[in-house]
Amino acid sequence: MIRATMAVWLILVLAASGGLYYVKYRVQRLEQQLRTLNQAVVREQEAIHVLKAEWSYLNRPEKLAEQVEHHLDLGPIPGGQVGTIDSLSYRLPAMIGGEMLTAETVTQAPKTGAQESGR
Amino acid sequence: MMESDDLVRDDLARSEAVAQEARRNARRIELVGTRSRAVEVGRSRLAAAAVMFGIAFLVIAGRLVDITLIEGPAEPRVAHSVASEPTVARADITDRNGVILATSLPTRSLYADPALILDPDNAADRLAAVLPELDPVDLRAKLAKRSRFVWIKRNLTPRQQAAVNALGVPGFAFVREERRVYPHGALTAHVVGFTGVDNRGLAGVERHFDQQLRSGPVTLSLDIRVQHIVRDALSKSVATFQAVGGSALVMDVRTGELLSMVSLPDFDPHEPARASDDQRFNRNTLGVYEMGSTFKVFTAAMALDAGVVPVNGGYDASEPLKVSRFTIRDYHAKNRWLSVPEILLYSSNIGAAKMAMAVGGERQQRFFDSLGLTRPLSVELSEIGNPMTPAKWREINVVTAAYGHGIAVTPLHLAAGVAAVVNGGELHPATLVKHETGVPVPGERVISAETSSLMRAMLRLVVAEGTGRKADAPGYYVGGKTGTAEKSVNGHYARKALISSFVGMFPSDNPRYLVLAMLDEPHGTKETFGYATGGWTAAPVVGEVVSRIGPMLGVVPRETGGEPEQTMLIKVRNDEAAH
Structure with missing residues (x-):
């Protein structure tokens, strides 16, 4: 043991x-x-x-x-080139109602867009 | 229920029987007499020893657990990381976007132990061959010394170090040292400052934050892009008008943060000893000047806030004002009654003087105190100028101070004061340290929000219609005030030596930034018809700076043509059009 x-x-x-x-x-x-x-x-x-x-x-x-100055074609940004997303007035027609973008809707775009932003 | 009670009773009876049996057994081995006592003693000693050993083992076991598990081993449980340790002893200074303005680079310094050098002349010649900037004669003398340590050259480049090592001469050795480097050189020289050979801050932020830089980096409120634009615009103007110097700054009116501060001429912070006193002189914080008409902003704000004159009220400025033996005249004399906005618009000394007299010297002095114009700045620099104020506030002092003469302050004093007048009426001390976003900025109310709003509209008018037209930037609605003061030379005012300045802010309806430009002794050119006043020399600098930094700082320009909504309507009699 x-x-x-x-x-x-x-x-x-x-x-x-x-x-x-x-x-x-x-x-x-x-x-x-x-x-x-x-x-x-x-x-x-x-x-x-x-x-x-x-x-x-x-x-x-x-x-x-x-x-x-040597290599690029750029200059200081003038005030007019500055903007915000909010200042864009209308949305693309394709986004409205989820419809496909066609030639007709594009031509109608400004009208539809104005209505949309007016709401 | 009955059943379980019976069971318990049964159990109790059984345990009672067991205990009796045990007592009977114990009685059986119990002995009597001397023998029994010896056995008892032996047994108790054994028990005592066992208890002691037991305690000892318990203590050891306890300590073992304590050391290994509780107290934690001396070796760190998690591998120690060197990555968190700073590589250099003096931390970086960065701008508000994290761009390095000052940093310490590790370098090697060369020293020699002359006792180990066998042939000093030969060693000196060979060393002078790889380090041509050293003087061989001097070097020989050094290496022939009877000491154990001589400095040869500090802060060698890695290439020089390799060349010295390649010589293979015994007795030379290197010490790791640090060298302060300013990647942006002269651009931020006056703000960042410089250090001495021993890396102790000698000027600027380097000196003010000398202790703090030993423990961690400092983030300044400067924006290097804005700084570049301001310096670029100012140096062009200094060159055009052949000024002896100039200064400019950009301040966030809501927080007092300085985005840019430039003083010209400037210097290379790597070699401050080579710079002249004039180059090292920070005109923004150390130089005190009689700022001239820009002080009319304070006079008007004070008079409107005190209620001594309504905004459509005014004063007769048709004749020069006589105070004791002095006569106050107007530079752009209109020779008629002028309203308060017109006094600013045409920068009327007479109007401002009368306004200040109506307010009174005591209130004027208190107002200047509240704007911080009478005490040194609290900005984080070591170069701080003491404002010069009249010892006794007499009537003539009240009158001259109304248009910025007889009281000398630094341009930064003026900027902080004007920022308080236009930002809604709260004074924020000028600062060079970045303010954390979201934390409210402490401020002291100096004028009411309504007065501030009126002042903004009037300052906009000065740029839109008055002496500050050249400061306008399309879409940004710059507002501001020109200032032209004659420099005091030997107690007399020199007609030809001017301090021309412009203090502006944009956008006028809700100002974000203040821009101040000042030229020291500018000379008129053909383009300015010989004028060297603030409106002709300093205002264009502000206009250029605003149009370039506006888009960069996210201030969205608005359609030109109309004026911002909050602008009030002020009736201005336009003499030029009428005649």
């Missing part, structure tokens, strides 16, 4: 120490991995930080204005 108990305990002790050994080394490996990753993260963050500063530098309004 005592022998059997001893054997059970011995096996338990061995299993426990084996488990401990395994977990400990695994943790060490993971910690090493974490350190490397953290260093990489810090490096990347520094790089991102520098790139952000560079992005801000390259997006200087004066620089952009100069580039736009």
Whole structure:
């Protein structure tokens, strides 16, 4: 009886120490991995930080204005080009009553639209 | 029921029997005499020891549970993330949209340990070859020193660092340092300010928020796009009119936030030491000027709010006004009776003076106090100018202050005051820090909402019909007031040295933004027929700024032609048309 108990305990002790050994080394490996990753993260963050500063530098309004003038056919927005959705007066006929858009409804559109917005 | 009661009784009887049996058994092993006492002692000692051991084990077990489960292990349960840590010691300054205005970049600084350098002359020559900006003679002296540490060069570029490493000379080493970088350079120089070599804020926001920047970023109310437009328009005007300088700002009249603040000439914040005092001078907050006719806005608001004159009332401005030994004249003299709106429209000094006299010096002084014109600004900068007010508020001071002379304030004082007059009557202190949306802005009532509404309509009239026509932007219904003051040089007013300004707001019926432009000593050109007054020089700047920032800030322009609904009807006798 005592022998059997001893054997059970011995096996338990061995299993426990084996488990401990395994977990400990695994943790060490993971910690090493974490350190490397953290260093990489810090490096990347520094790089991102520098790139952000560079992005801000390259997006200087004066620089952009100069580039736009050189390469694009754009100018400052005059007041007349600004509007809101609400200021659009009528809806497309296809939206009214869920009917299909046909040549006839399109030609009728302004009339229907005026009625619709009048409600 | 009966049955269960019987069962209980049965059970009780049975347990009684068991207990008696146990008592009989105990009596059976009970011994008597000395032997029995020895056994008793042994047994009790054993029990005591067992209890002690038991307690000890319990304590250990308890502590084990405490350490492993309750108190938590020393190692963090969740992997510690470096991603949340700031990479640099001094945080960024950004504009209201998150554009970086100032940031710290990690750099490497080169130092040497002369004790480790075997051949100083050779090392100095080789180092000077890769870093040509260093003086070889100076370098030799440094490397031959009998110390263990000498700075060679701070803030090297990565390329320079690689070149020094490639030399392979022992005794050189690097320290990680930080360098403050301003991606937008001179554009925001006066607001953002600059830092010294040790990254301590020396000017502007950098200085005001020096402590806060060590713990977290600061978001300013500036909008870099607006800032660019304002600077662009102002610098064109400064060049055209050959002014010695200029300043301009854009303010949200509902919150007091500054979307832009430009002072010209400006400087490169990376090299503040190279800039002259004039370049570093922030005209918006540090410079105090007699602002001239723009003060008539305050005079009219004060008189209407105090009820000393109705809006259709007026004063006789047919003859120059004599106060003690001074004579007050009008620049755009009409030589007749003028209504209150006409006094603003034609910028009549006589009318404004009479209005102020009707209000009285004490009330005028109190009104200026309530607008914050007599005390330094509370804006988040270190460059704050002290307003200059008359020591004794005599009659002549009342009269001159009515049209902005004899009292000197910063342009920002003027902007905050006018914003309060037009926004419905509440003063919001000017601020450079972004205001969180949805949080109500504290304000102090300075005039009634009705007076404010009247003032808006009159200021619109100034732009639509009066001296400020050039400030109009189609669809935006700009309202405002021109100002032209002669600069005081050695106690006398210099006829040729002017401070020309325009303070405007848009849209007039429900203002969102205030735009102020000021030119320091502008000179008239052929196009302006030699005039260098506010209406000719500063007003066009405001007009251009409004038409460019309006669409950007989401202010929808309206059909041109008609005037906004809230505009009141003011009868104006148009002399030019009549004659």
